[in-house]
Amino acid sequence: MVMFKFKFKNKNISLDVVECRSVFSRARGLMFRRKSKPLLFIFGKSVDQSIHSFFCKPFFAIWFNKNKIIEKRLVKSWGISVKPKEKFDKLLEIPVDGIKYFE
Numbered sequence: 001m002v003m004f005k006f007k008f009k010n011k012n013i014s015l016d017v018v019e020c021r022s023v024f025s026r027a028r029g030l031m032f033r034r035k036s037k038p039l040l041f042i043f044g045k046s047v048d049q050s051i052h053s054f055f056c057k058p059f060f061a062i063w064f065n066k067n068k069i070i071e072k073r074l075v076k077s078w079g080i081s082v083k084p085k086e087k088f089d090k091l092l093e094i095p096v097d098g099i100k101y102f103e
Contacts, residue, residue: 004040004092006067017092038094046087053079057096064090 004017017040043049046065053059053075062072063084071084074096 001037002040004038006062006064006069006092008062008069015092015094036095038092041091041093043089043091046089048083048087050081050083051075051079051091052081053077059096060094062092062094063088064092 001016001018003014005012005014007013015038017038020039020041051061056077058074058076060072061075061082063070065086065088070086070088073082075082
């Protein structure tokens, strides 16, 4: 696990996250997890990729491009195709119990 720092609503946020760099860890994401630390998906370049929320509890997704937040959204269970309007190079998935950080 690593510490991921970013700014949200003029607040400095530091989260202990699990990095997902491999194809398998990205594919699994939050699926089938009862409890999980926030997951940070790191891509080598900006991508235009959708995610799904099959077999997941609701989670908060924050997409970044060059360490700038480009979009944030509460993702409900069983979503088929969820993606931001712009390309991104990082995606942070925070289980719904972690939303307290962003209220």
